[in-house]
Amino acid sequence: MAENGYASLMDPAPERAKRGAFFFLTLFASIVFAMWDLARFLWGGTGVPSTLNMGVGIGLTVLMLISLVPVFGAQRKLNQGDDKGILSSMGALLVVAVIMICGIVYSWTSLPISSGYGGIYDITTGWFLLHFVAAILAFLATIMKGSRTPERAKRERWVSYNVLMYWGGMVVLWVVFFGIFYLA
Amino acid sequence: MATNEMQAQALNETGGGKTSFAISMLFPLFRATLWGLTGYFAAAWITAALLGSVIVNPLPATVGYIVGLVGWLMGSGLWEGWIRRAFGGAEAPAYTGVERYFRFGPDSKSTAVRYVVFNVVAFFFAGLAAMAIRVELLTPDSTGWWMSTIHYNMTFGIHGLMMLLAVAASVIVGGVGYYLVPLMLGVRNVVFPKLLGLSWWLLPPAAFAVFMSPTIGGFQTGWWGYPPLAQNSGSGIVFYVLGAATLLTASVLGAINIAGTMVYMRAKGMSLGRVPIFVWGLFAASTILIVEAPATFTGALMDLSDMILGSHFYTGPTGHPLAYMDQFWFLFHPEVYVFALPAFAIWLEILPAAAKRPLFARNWAIAGLVGVSMLGAMLGVHHYFTAVSPARMPIFMTFTETVSIPTGFIYLSAIGTLWGGRLKINAAVLLVLMAMMNFLVGGLTGIFNADVPADLQLHNTYWVVAHFHYTILGAVIFTWIAALYWWFPKVTGRKINEFWGKFHAWWFFVFFNCTFFPMFIAGIEGMNRRIAIYLPYLHGINLFISISAFLLGAGFLIPLANLVYSWRRGEKAEPNPWGSKGLEWQIKSPTPYIPFPEGTEPEVVGPNDNYAAGSKEPFVWVSTPSK
Ligand code: HEM
Ligand SMILES: [Cu+2]
Numbered sequence: 001m002a003e004n005g006y007a008s009l010m011d012p013a014p015e016r017a018k019r020g021a022f023f024f025l026t027l028f029a030s031i032v033f034a035m036w037d038l039a040r041f042l043w044g045g046t047g048v049p050s051t052l053n054m055g056v057g058i059g060l061t062v063l064m065l066i067s068l069v070p071v072f073g074a075q076r077k078l079n080q081g082d083d084k085g086i087l088s089s090m091g092a093l094l095v096v097a098v099i100m101i102c103g104i105v106y107s108w109t110s111l112p113i114s115s116g117y118g119g120i121y122d123i124t125t126g127w128f129l130l131h132f133v134a135a136i137l138a139f140l141a142t143i144m145k146g147s148r149t150p151e152r153a154k155r156e157r158w159v160s161y162n163v164l165m166y167w168g169g170m171v172v173l174w175v176v177f178f179g180i181f182y183l184a
Numbered sequence: 185m186a187t188n189e190m191q192a193q194a195l196n197e198t199g200g201g202k203t204s205f206a207i208s209m210l211f212p213l214f215r216a217t218l219w220g221l222t223g224y225f226a227a228a229w230i231t232a233a234l235l236g237s238v239i240v241n242p243l244p245a246t247v248g249y250i251v252g253l254v255g256w257l258m259g260s261g262l263w264e265g266w267i268r269r270a271f272g273g274a275e276a277p278a279y280t281g282v283e284r285y286f287r288f289g290p291d292s293k294s295t296a297v298r299y300v301v302f303n304v305v306a307f308f309f310a311g312l313a314a315m316a317i318r319v320e321l322l323t324p325d326s327t328g329w330w331m332s333t334i335h336y337n338m339t340f341g342i343h344g345l346m347m348l349l350a351v352a353a354s355v356i357v358g359g360v361g362y363y364l365v366p367l368m369l370g371v372r373n374v375v376f377p378k379l380l381g382l383s384w385w386l387l388p389p390a391a392f393a394v395f396m397s398p399t400i401g402g403f404q405t406g407w408w409g410y411p412p413l414a415q416n417s418g419s420g421i422v423f424y425v426l427g428a429a430t431l432l433t434a435s436v437l438g439a440i441n442i443a444g445t446m447v448y449m450r451a452k453g454m455s456l457g458r459v460p461i462f463v464w465g466l467f468a469a470s471t472i473l474i475v476e477a478p479a480t481f482t483g484a485l486m487d488l489s490d491m492i493l494g495s496h497f498y499t500g501p502t503g504h505p506l507a508y509m510d511q512f513w514f515l516f517h518p519e520v521y522v523f524a525l526p527a528f529a530i531w532l533e534i535l536p537a538a539a540k541r542p543l544f545a546r547n548w549a550i551a552g553l554v555g556v557s558m559l560g561a562m563l564g565v566h567h568y569f570t571a572v573s574p575a576r577m578p579i580f581m582t583f584t585e586t587v588s589i590p591t592g593f594i595y596l597s598a599i600g601t602l603w604g605g606r607l608k609i610n611a612a613v614l615l616v617l618m619a620m621m622n623f624l625v626g627g628l629t630g631i632f633n634a635d636v637p638a639d640l641q642l643h644n645t646y647w648v649v650a651h652f653h654y655t656i657l658g659a660v661i662f663t664w665i666a667a668l669y670w671w672f673p674k675v676t677g678r679k680i681n682e683f684w685g686k687f688h689a690w691w692f693f694v695f696f697n698c699t700f701f702p703m704f705i706a707g708i709e710g711m712n713r714r715i716a717i718y719l720p721y722l723h724g725i726n727l728f729i730s731i732s733a734f735l736l737g738a739g740f741l742i743p744l745a746n747l748v749y750s751w752r753r754g755e756k757a758e759p760n761p762w763g764s765k766g767l768e769w770q771i772k773s774p775t776p777y778i779p780f781p782e783g784t785e786p787e788v789v790g791p792n793d794n795y796a797a798g799s800k801e802p803f804v805w806v807s808t809p810s811k
Contacts, residue, residue: 006777006778010377011290012373013374013375013376014448016448017444017445018375021440021448024470028474031478032478036482113493116496123485127485140271148272159270
């Protein structure tokens with residue numbers, strides 16, 4: 001179906017605005033996570049329960065950090081105007097998101113929600129889980145759009161930038177989470 | 185370079201579709217309702233069956249709500265209009281005619297009009313709840329023929345929550361703001377048009393759920409939702425929590441658009457100092473939502489988690505019920521500025537055009553708006569002085585009282601604008617002046633609330649009820665109606681009936697004050713809030729309040745009729761009926777689907793409130809540089 005002229009005229013934001021305004025959304029999301037991080041000390045005390053699986057925590061965190069490699073790779077490709085080239089990175093990140101979800105669900109098995117630390121741990125990771133689901137949808141959308149309608153993906157490159165920005169933010173938030181829930 | 189005349193010509197061709205209304209256009213609305221309700225009942229029943237429980241229990245109701253919400257959104261056109269395309273599928277046509285009012289879409293103008301409709305409907309039903317409260321309070325006894333005390337509690341809870349989150353939070357930001365922000369900034373649409381479109385579609389199911397909460401047991405907590413009462417007094421609290429979280433989300437999506445559009449998309453030549461004051465007010469409100477909503481949002485989710493997932497954040501031996509208060513008021517004190525700052529900013533937008541004088545001390549007014557929004561983050565504790573340690577009392581008392589300073593800037597700016605001007609008073613201006621009077625009472629009595637020794641007496645009495653009705657009903661709703669009158673020609677091309685506008689303004693002013701001023705007295709005399717049964721010596725004053733309230737409530741049919749009648753039959757308005765220099769008035773009225781044609785854009789060349797004789801136009805239309 002032809003793209004209609006009205007639609008683009010009535011969505012006038014340039015790439016700079018689309019990427020800049022996305023900051024406000026990430027700011028809001030980050031503060032939500034900051035709330036969970038703060039709440040950990042009120043409900044979880046300062047100790048870490050012995051049932052917390054440190055190995056899984058470290059593994060997931062390392063995985064998140066490694067996932068920055070495809071993020072930066074894709075970003076560079078976007079800067080060079082290679083919109084097709086990012087699709088494999090998006091695929092890799094999608095796999096990472098799936099693994100993260102599995103890891104989170106696995107951690108829940110040893111931390112009952114009714115306990116102090118378990119409650120705040122479970123609700124925080126549950127919130128992460130929702131964000132990973134959103135990330136999976138975003139990666140899927142980018143991949144499908146990029147392969148089905150590459151012209152559109154090129155014209156709306158800001159979407160890909162924001163998806164990568166979103167994931168980059170998730171990495172930061174996860175690392176902070178790890179520091180606060182596992183180490184502190 | 186192009187001139188304004190060239191613009192006038194080109195503006196005639198930006199209408200978009202000229203189709204007239206057909207019943208089939210309601211299809212998305214119908215489908216959304218069908219999918220929403222089916223989704224709700226199917227999911228709730230399945231969950232209940234799996235758990236061996238019943239659908240009115242918290243968990244099935246939660247699952248039902250979420251599935252129902254998704255069904256409603258998909259039915260509204262979110263799938264064709266956004267998601268399918270985002271996954272590389274076919275693109276829906278751009279709906280440019282009347283049909284865009286009845287489906288999900290990216291047009292901020294129709295979104296804003298839908299906001300008005302939603303707010304009016306929510307105001308009507310929440311207003312009926314208020315009337316029900318006043319019937320109960322006609323006599324000191326339990327008035328058993330009318331409703332039980334349990335139903336009374338549900339009624340004021342629904343009234344409070346809906347008036348705050350489904351009315352006050354979006355009347356000016358939504359209905360007025362989303363319409364005007366792009367026009368005032370000189371762009372065709374906001375930065376994320378679809379996100380803004382989505383924000384409206386979140387409202388109806390959320391409000392509907394709250395109004396329906398008595399069907400699953402209601403909630404007894406009032407609009408606060410304080411645990412542990414929340415967890416112990418009916419599953420309806422689930423709809424309270426989910427509804428409030430959904431409404432907050434809608435506010436945040438709007439806030440992101442306002443902030444993003446203002447920061448990144450101003451017209452050429454529009455420095456921050458030249459951004460219209462109303463947009464500044466909205467921006468200040470938006471920062472509050474983005475930065476402070478998370479605390480309350482997480483509090484709501486934790487409240488819910490205690491209900492459905494078996495956590496103990498606020499209940500049981502390891503729970504911290506007082507933490508909820510901190511989380512709740514961290515946003516909900518500043519939230520009052522989300523209501524009020526846009527209203528203040530409307531005063532400062534209307535008064536210069538009505539008095540034909542530049543806005544006095546413009547930069548101080550901007551500092552006032554932003555200052556209030558920043559101080560607001562530090563005040564929440566003044567809502568529960570009775571529950572905190574003495575050490576926190578003087579700190580939050582002091583912070584609260586400093587808010588008077590930036591608020592003073594705003595008042596001084598308004599008064600300075602009026603001073604020596606020749607004010608043309610129409611219904612909108614009259615309402616603005618009344619709002620300023622009412623807010624003065626509301627704001628000054630706030631200082632008594634903030635004063636700890638006084639507040640320990642006044643807390644939870646009708647004094648507080650009077651205080652916040654003066655600020656919200658007396659200032660925000662007066663201003664809302666003023667704004668609807670003032671920008672009515674912009675949206676419909678017609679004027680409202682001035683006589684009935686002014687008649688209602690006086691009616692509203694008189695019965696508003698008759699209803700709420702006595703509440704200060706009743707409060708001092710010992711009338712507690714949130715009770716169905718009171719001591720007989722308070723009967724007389726309550727009778728007076730109730731009767732005034734009925735007249736006040738009935739009076740709202742006047743502006744409703746005025747707006748509806750004027751929309752169809754009102755006197756035709758010229759494009760700029762108030763002779764305003766605002767950019768939004770330099771565009772054809774009613775605003776065409778495409779506010780200004782392809783290839784042109786406004787450039788700001790001067791202040792938008794210079795009304796001196798012979799001063800030059802603040803804007804010129806230039807052609808967009810070819811990309
Ligand atoms: C901007 C306009 C204002 C609005 C919309 C507003 C709104 C409200 C609302 C809704 C409540 C009651 C909440 C509840 O208990 O259900 C309230 C209470 C209170 N307000 Fe305001 N207010 C405003 C201005 C002020 C000002 C200027 C002050 C102080 C200088 C103030 C101080 C207080 C205090 C201390 C309370 C708590 C009273 C108590 O519960 O004991 N307010 N306000
Ligand atoms: Cu407050």
